[in-house]
Amino acid sequence: VSERRRTRRLAELRAPEIVDAVGPGATLVLPVGAVEQHGPHLPLATDLLIADAVCDQLVAARGDELDLWLLPPLAVSRSNEHAWAPGTLWLGPTTLLAVLDDLGRSLARLPARRLLFVNGHGGNSALLAVACRELRLAHGLLTFLAHPFVPPDQGGAPPPDLDGDGELGCGIHAGLDETSMVLALRPDLVDLGAARRAVPEALAANRHVRFGGPVTFGWTSQDLGLDGVIGDPTGATAARGTTLLALAVAALGAACEEIARFELGHAGLASTTEHTSPTGD
Numbered sequence: 001v002s003e004r005r006r007t008r009r010l011a012e013l014r015a016p017e018i019v020d021a022v023g024p025g026a027t028l029v030l031p032v033g034a035v036e037q038h039g040p041h042l043p044l045a046t047d048l049l050i051a052d053a054v055c056d057q058l059v060a061a062r063g064d065e066l067d068l069w070l071l072p073p074l075a076v077s078r079s080n081e082h083a084w085a086p087g088t089l090w091l092g093p094t095t096l097l098a099v100l101d102d103l104g105r106s107l108a109r110l111p112a113r114r115l116l117f118v119n120g121h122g123g124n125s126a127l128l129a130v131a132c133r134e135l136r137l138a139h140g141l142l143t144f145l146a147h148p149f150v151p152p153d154q155g156g157a158p159p160p161d162l163d164g165d166g167e168l169g170c171g172i173h174a175g176l177d178e179t180s181m182v183l184a185l186r187p188d189l190v191d192l193g194a195a196r197r198a199v200p201e202a203l204a205a206n207r208h209v210r211f212g213g214p215v216t217f218g219w220t221s222q223d224l225g226l227d228g229v230i231g232d233p234t235g236a237t238a239a240r241g242t243t244l245l246a247l248a249v250a251a252l253g254a255a256c257e258e259i260a261r262f263e264l265g266h267a268g269l270a271s272t273t274e275h276t277s278p279t280g281d
Protein backbone atom coordinates (compact mmCIF):
# COMPACT_ATOMS: atom_id res chain seq x y z
CA VAL A 1 0.00 0.00 0.00
CA SER A 2 1.57 3.27 -1.05
CA GLU A 3 1.47 6.21 1.33
CA ARG A 4 -0.90 8.97 0.29
CA ARG A 5 0.44 12.51 0.50
CA ARG A 6 -1.22 14.61 3.16
CA THR A 7 -3.98 16.41 1.31
CA ARG A 8 -6.07 19.56 1.66
CA ARG A 9 -8.04 18.74 -1.50
CA LEU A 10 -11.51 17.59 -0.54
CA ALA A 11 -11.91 15.36 -3.59
CA GLU A 12 -8.80 13.35 -2.70
CA LEU A 13 -10.35 12.13 0.57
CA ARG A 14 -12.15 8.81 0.85
CA ALA A 15 -15.76 9.11 1.92
CA PRO A 16 -15.41 7.72 5.49
CA GLU A 17 -12.55 10.15 6.16
CA ILE A 18 -14.74 13.20 5.64
CA VAL A 19 -16.33 13.39 9.08
CA ASP A 20 -12.99 13.37 10.91
CA ALA A 21 -11.09 15.52 8.41
CA VAL A 22 -13.55 18.30 7.60
CA GLY A 23 -14.85 19.68 10.88
CA PRO A 24 -17.31 22.50 11.59
CA GLY A 25 -14.44 25.00 11.75
CA ALA A 26 -13.28 24.26 8.20
CA THR A 27 -13.59 26.72 5.32
CA LEU A 28 -14.32 25.24 1.89
CA VAL A 29 -12.54 27.16 -0.87
CA LEU A 30 -14.17 27.04 -4.31
CA PRO A 31 -12.19 28.52 -7.22
CA VAL A 32 -14.56 29.94 -9.82
CA GLY A 33 -12.95 30.21 -13.24
CA ALA A 34 -14.16 30.77 -16.77
CA VAL A 35 -13.40 29.40 -20.23
CA GLU A 36 -13.83 32.30 -22.63
CA GLN A 37 -11.99 34.19 -25.33
CA HIS A 38 -9.13 36.27 -23.96
CA GLY A 39 -7.98 37.92 -27.17
CA PRO A 40 -5.31 36.65 -29.54
CA HIS A 41 -2.56 36.31 -26.94
CA LEU A 42 -4.06 34.46 -23.94
CA PRO A 43 -5.66 31.01 -23.52
CA LEU A 44 -9.40 30.55 -23.06
CA ALA A 45 -8.73 29.19 -19.55
CA THR A 46 -7.05 32.38 -18.28
CA ASP A 47 -9.53 33.06 -15.45
CA LEU A 48 -9.62 29.39 -14.50
CA LEU A 49 -5.81 29.18 -14.38
CA ILE A 50 -5.59 32.25 -12.16
CA ALA A 51 -8.40 31.31 -9.74
CA ASP A 52 -7.17 27.74 -9.46
CA ALA A 53 -3.53 28.73 -8.91
CA VAL A 54 -4.36 31.35 -6.29
CA CYS A 55 -6.57 28.93 -4.36
CA ASP A 56 -4.02 26.15 -4.66
CA GLN A 57 -1.26 28.42 -3.30
CA LEU A 58 -3.56 29.76 -0.58
CA VAL A 59 -4.48 26.31 0.67
CA ALA A 60 -0.87 25.10 0.43
CA ALA A 61 0.37 28.10 2.43
CA ARG A 62 -2.37 28.47 5.06
CA GLY A 63 -4.52 25.34 4.81
CA ASP A 64 -3.32 23.53 7.93
CA GLU A 65 -3.27 26.68 10.04
CA LEU A 66 -6.70 27.96 8.97
CA ASP A 67 -8.38 24.61 8.21
CA LEU A 68 -8.97 25.32 4.52
CA TRP A 69 -10.19 22.67 2.10
CA LEU A 70 -9.79 23.11 -1.63
CA LEU A 71 -12.76 22.15 -3.79
CA PRO A 72 -12.48 21.25 -7.48
CA PRO A 73 -12.77 24.45 -9.51
CA LEU A 74 -15.94 25.50 -11.22
CA ALA A 75 -14.38 25.82 -14.66
CA VAL A 76 -17.30 27.11 -16.75
CA SER A 77 -19.37 30.03 -15.51
CA ARG A 78 -21.32 33.08 -16.67
CA SER A 79 -19.35 34.23 -19.72
CA ASN A 80 -22.04 35.16 -22.23
CA GLU A 81 -20.55 38.62 -22.77
CA HIS A 82 -18.07 36.62 -24.87
CA ALA A 83 -20.62 34.23 -26.40
CA TRP A 84 -19.89 35.60 -29.88
CA ALA A 85 -16.42 34.04 -29.82
CA PRO A 86 -15.98 30.33 -30.68
CA GLY A 87 -14.35 28.52 -27.77
CA THR A 88 -16.21 30.49 -25.13
CA LEU A 89 -18.13 28.06 -22.92
CA TRP A 90 -20.81 29.53 -20.73
CA LEU A 91 -23.74 28.98 -18.43
CA GLY A 92 -26.58 31.49 -18.45
CA PRO A 93 -27.22 33.38 -15.21
CA THR A 94 -30.25 31.31 -14.16
CA THR A 95 -28.37 28.09 -14.95
CA LEU A 96 -25.36 29.18 -12.91
CA LEU A 97 -27.56 30.15 -9.96
CA ALA A 98 -29.15 26.70 -10.12
CA VAL A 99 -25.73 25.02 -10.28
CA LEU A 100 -24.54 27.02 -7.27
CA ASP A 101 -27.70 26.12 -5.36
CA ASP A 102 -27.12 22.42 -6.03
CA LEU A 103 -23.46 22.73 -5.02
CA GLY A 104 -24.51 24.51 -1.83
CA ARG A 105 -27.06 21.81 -1.06
CA SER A 106 -24.48 19.05 -1.48
CA LEU A 107 -21.75 20.94 0.40
CA ALA A 108 -24.16 21.51 3.30
CA ARG A 109 -24.00 17.74 3.94
CA LEU A 110 -20.40 18.26 5.12
CA PRO A 111 -19.74 19.25 8.74
CA ALA A 112 -18.09 22.44 7.42
CA ARG A 113 -20.26 25.56 7.54
CA ARG A 114 -18.11 28.09 5.68
CA LEU A 115 -17.92 28.35 1.89
CA LEU A 116 -15.63 30.84 0.17
CA PHE A 117 -15.98 31.58 -3.54
CA VAL A 118 -12.71 32.82 -5.02
CA ASN A 119 -13.87 34.36 -8.27
CA GLY A 120 -11.49 34.76 -11.20
CA HIS A 121 -14.03 36.24 -13.65
CA GLY A 122 -15.59 39.70 -13.31
CA GLY A 123 -18.71 38.60 -15.17
CA ASN A 124 -19.59 36.38 -12.20
CA SER A 125 -19.25 38.95 -9.44
CA ALA A 126 -22.83 40.22 -9.22
CA LEU A 127 -24.30 36.73 -9.54
CA LEU A 128 -21.97 35.22 -6.93
CA ALA A 129 -22.98 37.95 -4.50
CA VAL A 130 -26.61 36.95 -5.06
CA ALA A 131 -25.68 33.27 -4.64
CA CYS A 132 -23.99 34.01 -1.31
CA ARG A 133 -27.31 35.18 0.10
CA GLU A 134 -29.36 32.46 -1.60
CA LEU A 135 -27.10 29.72 -0.19
CA ARG A 136 -27.24 31.35 3.23
CA LEU A 137 -31.04 31.30 3.13
CA ALA A 138 -31.54 27.91 1.51
CA HIS A 139 -28.80 25.84 3.13
CA GLY A 140 -27.68 27.74 6.25
CA LEU A 141 -24.09 28.06 5.03
CA LEU A 142 -21.85 30.98 5.95
CA THR A 143 -20.92 32.20 2.47
CA PHE A 144 -18.16 34.54 1.31
CA LEU A 145 -17.04 36.00 -2.00
CA ALA A 146 -13.48 37.14 -2.68
CA HIS A 147 -11.59 38.03 -5.83
CA PRO A 148 -7.94 37.45 -6.68
CA PHE A 149 -7.76 40.89 -8.30
CA VAL A 150 -10.78 40.57 -10.54
CA PRO A 151 -10.83 43.93 -12.35
CA PRO A 152 -13.48 46.42 -11.31
CA ASP A 153 -16.17 45.77 -13.93
CA GLN A 154 -18.70 44.48 -11.42
CA GLY A 155 -17.44 44.91 -7.94
CA GLY A 156 -14.13 43.07 -8.02
CA ALA A 157 -11.13 44.40 -6.15
CA PRO A 158 -8.83 46.40 -8.43
CA PRO A 159 -5.20 45.32 -8.39
CA PRO A 160 -2.71 47.53 -6.63
CA ASP A 161 -1.32 50.07 -9.07
CA LEU A 162 2.20 48.78 -9.43
CA ASP A 163 3.34 50.93 -12.38
CA GLY A 164 0.79 53.67 -12.99
CA ASP A 165 -2.37 53.00 -14.95
CA GLY A 166 -1.78 53.11 -18.68
CA GLU A 167 -5.07 51.25 -19.04
CA LEU A 168 -7.11 54.21 -17.66
CA GLY A 169 -9.02 51.95 -15.28
CA CYS A 170 -10.19 49.84 -18.22
CA GLY A 171 -7.81 46.91 -17.89
CA ILE A 172 -10.61 44.47 -17.25
CA HIS A 173 -10.09 41.68 -19.75
CA ALA A 174 -6.89 40.13 -21.11
CA GLY A 175 -5.02 43.27 -20.10
CA LEU A 176 -1.77 43.93 -18.25
CA ASP A 177 -2.53 42.04 -15.05
CA GLU A 178 -4.17 38.91 -16.43
CA THR A 179 -1.50 38.60 -19.08
CA SER A 180 1.24 39.00 -16.47
CA MET A 181 -0.30 36.35 -14.23
CA VAL A 182 -0.61 33.82 -17.06
CA LEU A 183 2.99 34.61 -18.05
CA ALA A 184 3.95 33.71 -14.48
CA LEU A 185 1.85 30.53 -14.41
CA ARG A 186 1.90 29.12 -17.95
CA PRO A 187 4.20 31.12 -20.24
CA ASP A 188 3.89 28.35 -22.81
CA LEU A 189 0.24 29.36 -23.36
CA VAL A 190 0.93 33.08 -24.03
CA ASP A 191 1.70 34.64 -27.41
CA LEU A 192 2.91 38.06 -26.31
CA GLY A 193 3.73 38.95 -29.91
CA ALA A 194 -0.01 38.99 -30.65
CA ALA A 195 -0.83 41.32 -27.74
CA ARG A 196 -2.21 44.75 -28.72
CA ARG A 197 -3.35 47.78 -26.73
CA ALA A 198 -7.18 47.93 -26.74
CA VAL A 199 -8.39 50.56 -24.28
CA PRO A 200 -11.87 52.13 -24.75
CA GLU A 201 -10.64 55.69 -24.23
CA ALA A 202 -14.06 57.34 -24.62
CA LEU A 203 -15.46 55.18 -21.85
CA ALA A 204 -12.50 55.94 -19.62
CA ALA A 205 -13.30 59.66 -19.90
CA ASN A 206 -16.74 59.17 -18.31
CA ARG A 207 -17.18 60.04 -14.65
CA HIS A 208 -20.28 57.96 -14.08
CA VAL A 209 -20.84 55.34 -16.76
CA ARG A 210 -17.57 53.47 -16.89
CA PHE A 211 -16.02 50.23 -15.62
CA GLY A 212 -16.00 50.38 -11.83
CA GLY A 213 -17.97 53.65 -11.92
CA PRO A 214 -21.09 54.50 -9.92
CA VAL A 215 -23.36 53.61 -12.86
CA THR A 216 -22.93 50.15 -14.35
CA PHE A 217 -24.08 49.16 -17.82
CA GLY A 218 -24.77 46.01 -19.79
CA TRP A 219 -22.15 45.18 -22.41
CA THR A 220 -20.59 42.42 -24.47
CA SER A 221 -16.94 42.38 -25.42
CA GLN A 222 -18.06 42.64 -29.06
CA ASP A 223 -19.86 45.94 -28.31
CA LEU A 224 -16.54 47.53 -27.49
CA GLY A 225 -15.07 46.61 -30.89
CA LEU A 226 -11.60 45.84 -29.61
CA ASP A 227 -11.18 42.22 -30.77
CA GLY A 228 -12.14 40.95 -27.36
CA VAL A 229 -9.36 42.63 -25.39
CA ILE A 230 -10.12 45.42 -22.91
CA GLY A 231 -6.86 46.74 -21.58
CA ASP A 232 -3.23 46.99 -22.56
CA PRO A 233 -1.35 43.71 -22.28
CA THR A 234 1.75 44.93 -24.13
CA GLY A 235 3.83 45.64 -21.02
CA ALA A 236 3.02 42.36 -19.27
CA THR A 237 5.83 40.52 -17.50
CA ALA A 238 6.05 37.28 -15.56
CA ALA A 239 7.65 39.22 -12.69
CA ARG A 240 4.60 41.45 -12.36
CA GLY A 241 2.41 38.37 -12.50
CA THR A 242 4.37 36.64 -9.75
CA THR A 243 4.04 39.76 -7.57
CA LEU A 244 0.28 40.01 -8.21
CA LEU A 245 -0.27 36.33 -7.42
CA ALA A 246 1.73 36.58 -4.19
CA LEU A 247 -0.27 39.67 -3.16
CA ALA A 248 -3.53 37.87 -3.93
CA VAL A 249 -2.54 34.83 -1.88
CA ALA A 250 -1.45 37.03 1.05
CA ALA A 251 -4.67 39.09 0.95
CA LEU A 252 -6.84 35.99 0.77
CA GLY A 253 -4.91 34.42 3.64
CA ALA A 254 -5.60 37.47 5.79
CA ALA A 255 -9.27 37.34 4.73
CA CYS A 256 -9.46 33.66 5.67
CA GLU A 257 -8.24 34.49 9.19
CA GLU A 258 -11.40 36.60 9.61
CA ILE A 259 -13.59 34.12 7.77
CA ALA A 260 -12.48 31.36 10.17
CA ARG A 261 -13.75 33.46 13.12
CA PHE A 262 -16.81 34.89 11.39
CA GLU A 263 -20.19 34.08 12.89
CA LEU A 264 -23.74 35.26 12.30
CA GLY A 265 -26.41 35.38 14.96
CA HIS A 266 -28.96 32.88 13.72
CA ALA A 267 -27.48 29.62 12.54
CA GLY A 268 -31.02 28.32 12.01
CA LEU A 269 -31.96 31.06 9.60
CA ALA A 270 -33.33 28.60 7.03
CA SER A 271 -35.99 27.37 9.44
CA THR A 272 -36.95 30.83 10.74
CA THR A 273 -38.17 31.81 7.27
CA GLU A 274 -40.73 28.97 7.27
CA HIS A 275 -43.22 29.73 10.06
CA THR A 276 -45.55 32.23 8.46
CA SER A 277 -49.18 31.66 9.24
CA PRO A 278 -51.31 32.82 6.33
CA THR A 279 -54.57 32.58 8.27
CA GLY A 280 -53.22 34.65 11.14
CA ASP A 281 -54.47 32.28 13.84
Ligand SMILES: [Zn+2]
Binds near residue numbers: 046178
Ligand atom coordinates in the same frame (compact mmCIF):
# COMPACT_ATOMS: atom_id res chain seq x y z
ZN1 LIG B 1 -10.09 37.03 -17.64
